Amino acid sequence: MSMEDIFERFETEVKRGAMQVAVMCLLEKERYGYDIIKSLKDAGLGVEEGTLYPILRRLEDEKILTSRWVTEGPRPRKYYAITEYGREIRGKLLGSMKSVSSAIERLESEMNGGN
Amino acid sequence: MYDKLIDDYLNDVTKDMGAEQRNDVSKELRTHILDSADALAAEKKIPVDDVIVREVISKMGPAEKIAAMYPSKETFLEKSGLWKVVQVLGGIAVAFLIVAGILWVVAPDVLAMPLSIIINIVFALALAMVVITAIFLVIYVYESRLKVPYEARLHRLNKSLQDATSPLKVWLTVAMAVIGLAVITIFWPYIPFLDGFGPDGRLIPLFTPDFASFIPYIIILGLFNIAIQLLYLSLRQKWVPSLLDVVLSCCNGLLTIWILTVFPFNPGFTPIIVAGIKVVLVFAVIGCLVDAAKKLWQAAQFFIHGSPEKSKAV
Numbered sequence: 001m002s003m004e005d006i007f008e009r010f011e012t013e014v015k016r017g018a019m020q021v022a023v024m025c026l027l028e029k030e031r032y033g034y035d036i037i038k039s040l041k042d043a044g045l046g047v048e049e050g051t052l053y054p055i056l057r058r059l060e061d062e063k064i065l066t067s068r069w070v071t072e073g074p075r076p077r078k079y080y081a082i083t084e085y086g087r088e089i090r091g092k093l094l095g096s097m098k099s100v101s102s103a104i105e106r107l108e109s110e111m112n113g114g115n
Numbered sequence: 116m117y118d119k120l121i122d123d124y125l126n127d128v129t130k131d132m133g134a135e136q137r138n139d140v141s142k143e144l145r146t147h148i149l150d151s152a153d154a155l156a157a158e159k160k161i162p163v164d165d166v167i168v169r170e171v172i173s174k175m176g177p178a179e180k181i182a183a184m185y186p187s188k189e190t191f192l193e194k195s196g197l198w199k200v201v202q203v204l205g206g207i208a209v210a211f212l213i214v215a216g217i218l219w220v221v222a223p224d225v226l227a228m229p230l231s232i233i234i235n236i237v238f239a240l241a242l243a244m245v246v247i248t249a250i251f252l253v254i255y256v257y258e259s260r261l262k263v264p265y266e267a268r269l270h271r272l273n274k275s276l277q278d279a280t281s282p283l284k285v286w287l288t289v290a291m292a293v294i295g296l297a298v299i300t301i302f303w304p305y306i307p308f309l310d311g312f313g314p315d316g317r318l319i320p321l322f323t324p325d326f327a328s329f330i331p332y333i334i335i336l337g338l339f340n341i342a343i344q345l346l347y348l349s350l351r352q353k354w355v356p357s358l359l360d361v362v363l364s365c366c367n368g369l370l371t372i373w374i375l376t377v378f379p380f381n382p383g384f385t386p387i388i389v390a391g392i393k394v395v396l397v398f399a400v401i402g403c404l405v406d407a408a409k410k411l412w413q414a415a416q417f418f419i420h421g422s423p424e425k426s427k428a429v
Contacts, residue, residue: 033143034150049151050128050175053143054184061186075146078139 019047020055021097024082024090027065032077056080064089117168118271121148127178132185140185148172197251201244208240279360279413280353285344292344296337300330308392311385319383332370339363353421357414361407368403371396 019040026039033056037049059065064086070077082090125144129137149163151171156163175181215233275281303326307318340363346356375396379389 033147037147048174048176049147050144050181051184053140053147054181054186057140058186069142075149076142077146078143 015045015047016051016055018097019045019052020059021090021093023052023055023059024064024086024093027080027082027086030079030081032070032079036080059086117152117163117165120165120168120172121145122271124148124172124175124178128182131182136185144175148175197248200247204240204244204247208237211236211240279357280347282348285347288344289341292337292340296334299333299337303330308384309388310381310383311388320381323381325377329370329374336363336366336370339366352417354414354417357410357417360410361414364403364407364410368400368407371400371403375400 022040022043022045023036026036031039033053036056037047037052040047040052056065056067060067060080063083065080066083067078067080070079125141128144129140132140148168148171151174152163152167155171156167159167161167211233272283275283276287278284303322304320304324306321308321309316310319339359343356343359343363346359347353350356375393378393378396384392
């Protein structure tokens with residue numbers, strides 16, 4: 001496996017986890033899939049577009065998100081929003097991510113100091 | 116058309132999903148693909164075409180990968196309760212076989228009669244299992260393989276028939292016009308109609324040779340219609356054939372009024388039949404006027420927005 005492949009696999013895994021939290025943050029306001037992807041791209045979290053929808057479905061199954069179809073307009077759109085339960089989980093996840101991030105930063109600075 | 120590209124991709128993503136999830140996921144992903152295609156086409160300042168849709172689909176990622184990411188739902192076998200039904204029937208059959216076995220051990224002399232009954236019951240249960248499985252299999256094939264693609268095809272067909280510029284609608288209209296012209300020019304002297312109600316009613320020709328003077332006008336309008344349909348395919352400014360369609364509808368209305376004033380051609384019809392046909396002709400005139408108004412509205416939308424579809428999106 002080449003270095004690019006390994007990097008891509010790591011990046012995909014990290015991004016997928018981060019994307020779920022990012023989606024929970026974005027869905028404080030009701031949005032539909034295409035709108036979420038645009039916002040993620042604007043935030044620097046470009047993803048393979050098709051992968052968002054299974055994630056939304058999974059979060060919905062886990063009662064983290066709620067959804068409704070809006071059929072007015074030229075195309076039917078499925079709007080998602082975060083639930084109260086989802087907000088609780090999001091709070092915990094954000095805390096966990098921050099602690100992981102600061103731990104990594106500490107390890108990095110130790111590593112650099114060690115060099 | 117790119118609709119087929121989208122359908123094929125969505126079928127690949129949703130082929131192993133239950134009917135409800137399949138429908139939901141297809142609808143959501145189709146909207147995403149069309150939204151992305153619109154955005155990409157606007158960015159490139161070109162209309163949405165197969166190339167744009169292919170690019171969008173490639174950005175979505177491989178269908179198999181996306182399908183695998185969806186949370187797996189209950190399988191049809193679990194959801195339908197088929198497995199439970201088969202289990203219960205199998206259990207009953209096994210219970211009868213056990214009873215037969217016990218009888219064979221404890222009372223072999225009285226076994227002959229009950230054994231035949233038990234064999235019949237077990238056979239009936241096995242048959243029930245086969246029939247129930249076959250029925251569920253048919254439902255499964257319909258729900259998972261036929262329902263959504265069939266609905267998608269019907270939806271696409273309906274959309275094509277509503278779109279004046281779609282090749283399907285154009286060629287269908289041309290074919291109908293050609294058949295209509297052939298029938299009217301060859302068979303008009305032989306079209307029969309009931310001359311009156313009651314026991315004496317008989318079939319007589321609807322038209323007399325006087326009607327022959329209308330045939331050239333009908334042929335001209337038919338050919339005009341075919342030319343308009345072909346213009347829908349060849350011209351980019353769709354409002355031009357749409358406006359010509361308005362003229363055609365008005366001409367059809369005028370011709371019908373003319374026929375109405377001359378009718379009946381055949382004096383053999385009773386007054387009530389003549390009145391009935393005249394009412395139908397009046398409705399035909401009204402229909403032509405309504406059609407002209409609709410075509411005028413369509414022409415205006417083509418002129419302003421480029422297509423009626425885009426005007427809905429505004």
